[in-house]
Amino acid sequence: MSFIDESTFIHSNQFKSETHVLSSFIFPDTIGLREYYFFADYLKYYKNYDCKINFPIRRIVKEKNMLVRRINKMNNDDIRVSVSSFTDSTQFEIDENRKTKLELLEEIKKIEKVNYIQKRGYNLDDWGGEWNDNNTKEFMWKLLTYSEVNIIPEFSKKRIDEKSVKHILSAKPFIPYRLSTIEYYNSIFKMYNLEEIKFPFEYVYIFEILEDLNKITKDTKKWNILKSQLQKCVDDMRYNFIEVIHNNNGMIDKLIEKNTNKSLL
Amino acid sequence: MIFYVHHYYTYELFWYFFHGVAVDVKNDVPTWTYENRYNKNIKIKETIKINCSYKNNDITIYFVNENDWDKDDGYHIFDYNINLIENNLVADRGWNSILNLELKNTINLLNSKYLKYKNNIIFFYITGNLTLKQR
Numbered sequence: 001m002s003f004i005d006e007s008t009f010i011h012s013n014q015f016k017s018e019t020h021v022l023s024s025f026i027f028p029d030t031i032g033l034r035e036y037y038f039f040a041d042y043l044k045y046y047k048n049y050d051c052k053i054n055f056p057i058r059r060i061v062k063e064k065n066m067l068v069r070r071i072n073k074m075n076n077d078d079i080r081v082s083v084s085s086f087t088d089s090t091q092f093e094i095d096e097n098r099k100t101k102l103e104l105l106e107e108i109k110k111i112e113k114v115n116y117i118q119k120r121g122y123n124l125d126d127w128g129g130e131w132n133d134n135n136t137k138e139f140m141w142k143l144l145t146y147s148e149v150n151i152i153p154e155f156s157k158k159r160i161d162e163k164s165v166k167h168i169l170s171a172k173p174f175i176p177y178r179l180s181t182i183e184y185y186n187s188i189f190k191m192y193n194l195e196e197i198k199f200p201f202e203y204v205y206i207f208e209i210l211e212d213l214n215k216i217t218k219d220t221k222k223w224n225i226l227k228s229q230l231q232k233c234v235d236d237m238r239y240n241f242i243e244v245i246h247n248n249n250g251m252i253d254k255l256i257e258k259n260t261n262k263s264l265l
Numbered sequence: 266m267i268f269y270v271h272h273y274y275t276y277e278l279f280w281y282f283f284h285g286v287a288v289d290v291k292n293d294v295p296t297w298t299y300e301n302r303y304n305k306n307i308k309i310k311e312t313i314k315i316n317c318s319y320k321n322n323d324i325t326i327y328f329v330n331e332n333d334w335d336k337d338d339g340y341h342i343f344d345y346n347i348n349l350i351e352n353n354l355v356a357d358r359g360w361n362s363i364l365n366l367e368l369k370n371t372i373n374l375l376n377s378k379y380l381k382y383k384n385n386i387i388f389f390y391i392t393g394n395l396t397l398k399q400r
Contacts, residue, residue: 019284020389027281030350131356249285251387252319255266255340 017250018188022241025165031132032140033162036169039140040238043170046145052078052217053175054115054147057108058086058135060101064153065108067177070210072111078217082115082146083108084138089119089130117142136162144172149230151206153177160184168237173230175213177206185237192248194240200229266324267339272347274313274328282342286324288317308351334378341378344389345371
């Protein structure tokens, strides 16, 4: 390490270890994401789903609400929305947009068949609050078992977050809000000579394929084909994810490369 | 290759930093047993040494917490977010965007170690609230 200044940005000797990015979701296991890896064995045999596709929401933002409106407009019982009590809780979501978010929440709750998950129930139904670890558990038990496929909102094309990691570790089929989520993982798989994932749709934003999904969910044969394609995608991603962190270490690779270059000079 | 990890040893931190290595899990990655089960919630302050290998390179890892900053035969690892978790300064996500002041303190600590010992330091840092990118 060179001497670094007191700013929050380190200008030199900066390196991103992709294997540590993936590993940081699992260890130390502070929010329980590791349990999703073992939950895959349970999901494999689970069949009692309420609908084909669900868009789960916890924190309400405008992009998610746009998608809710589009889903609602399709009026398709097989493509639903679920919302958690996160926004109307006073435990966490307190900011200047709270009023708008509460209005959006009320709008979503009015949708017919919306699955509203109340976290503060009585005794055994009390999840304890809106903290990351119990939100993770809520998602695992309540939302991986609600629909056959989930839509997951990861908005940036430059990063991933825990939503895709949850689905990959548990081998739960998902459709990302932006296809760039798949592309991000593919860039890591390519780096480690693993086969890239071929997603069944080409798009930038999910809005481009909503009408296709609307039609496919109404046709059992087509739906089964799509579902098995999505299952294969996530199974392959899970295999690759594990291969990457079981066989590689970005930090040590970098040091070996650095030492090799030094000895050649 | 030698690493000095400046955190309390846990088997989870071993896998976080050193995934991908070849190691005898049962004998060389310590965890709690019948004999030490009452110490499970006590931070391990003693140095823990683990031998392993990675792509034909022998590796020795020492979890040393605050000790051994003066060693100049290896790389010193310090993770900003793990440090915050160890000091109970963040919730379970391991990141708090209002803690930039704490980052300044961390950088001052690392600079002081570097100025004193001129050793190799690897600093892990998550860049944003939701990105979980490790540098």
